[in-house]
Amino acid sequence: MSLDKLPLDELVACHECDQLMRKPALALGEKAQCVRCGYELYAHRHNVVQRSLALVVAALLLYIPANFLPIMHLNILGQSSQDTVWTGVLGLYDSGMQGVAAVVFLCSMGIPLLKLLCQLLVLLSIQLNVGRSYGLLLYRVYHHLRDWGMLEVYLMGVLVALVKLADLASLSLGLGLACFVGLLLLQIWLEVAMSPHQIWQALSGENVHAGD
Numbered sequence: 001m002s003l004d005k006l007p008l009d010e011l012v013a014c015h016e017c018d019q020l021m022r023k024p025a026l027a028l029g030e031k032a033q034c035v036r037c038g039y040e041l042y043a044h045r046h047n048v049v050q051r052s053l054a055l056v057v058a059a060l061l062l063y064i065p066a067n068f069l070p071i072m073h074l075n076i077l078g079q080s081s082q083d084t085v086w087t088g089v090l091g092l093y094d095s096g097m098q099g100v101a102a103v104v105f106l107c108s109m110g111i112p113l114l115k116l117l118c119q120l121l122v123l124l125s126i127q128l129n130v131g132r133s134y135g136l137l138l139y140r141v142y143h144h145l146r147d148w149g150m151l152e153v154y155l156m157g158v159l160v161a162l163v164k165l166a167d168l169a170s171l172s173l174g175l176g177l178a179c180f181v182g183l184l185l186l187q188i189w190l191e192v193a194m195s196p197h198q199i200w201q202a203l204s205g206e207n208v209h210a211g212d
């Protein structure tokens, strides 16, 4: 049968090259790849919801130390200071750069927290089987927020500053930086573990093994 006669929900398009294909039925642990470019279309993973919940909770636990524990201890000519992400935002605000402070706050603290809370509520709505329509809405919000949370960019900024400062001052890295890197890695892991295909399916009511 040619593809244009199939109902839409039996078709899948490749994100990378737009190739249209018939949706393969996957067993647990299998992956579907594009026939043309080899891109992973979707995977059918075990325990998607439970695993993602564990990662979200771990990320939320790291969120506070990552933002409120010192990223570095700085010592210039006998003056020492300890800087956290939060004091960085306050420092920018106090030195008259309110706009920059707002952007740094949103990209490094506000949006990452909102993203994690959206993910938590989406997963809870699937796990507890309540309020899936809100879950669907929040999952859409999450996909919009993804473009705005820029922890990676922020981390690069910190690293560049550290390399430049290393010659000028004696500095040591703080526990906050370790938590920040941990938070970043957890979020990347979460992106991979929280298979969007299975989450969308679970939210839209076809409960196809989201809890497997």
Ligand SMILES: [Zn+2]
Residues within 6 Å of the ligand: 014, 015, 016, 017, 018, 019, 034, 035, 036, 037, 038, 039
């Ligand atoms: Zn492709």
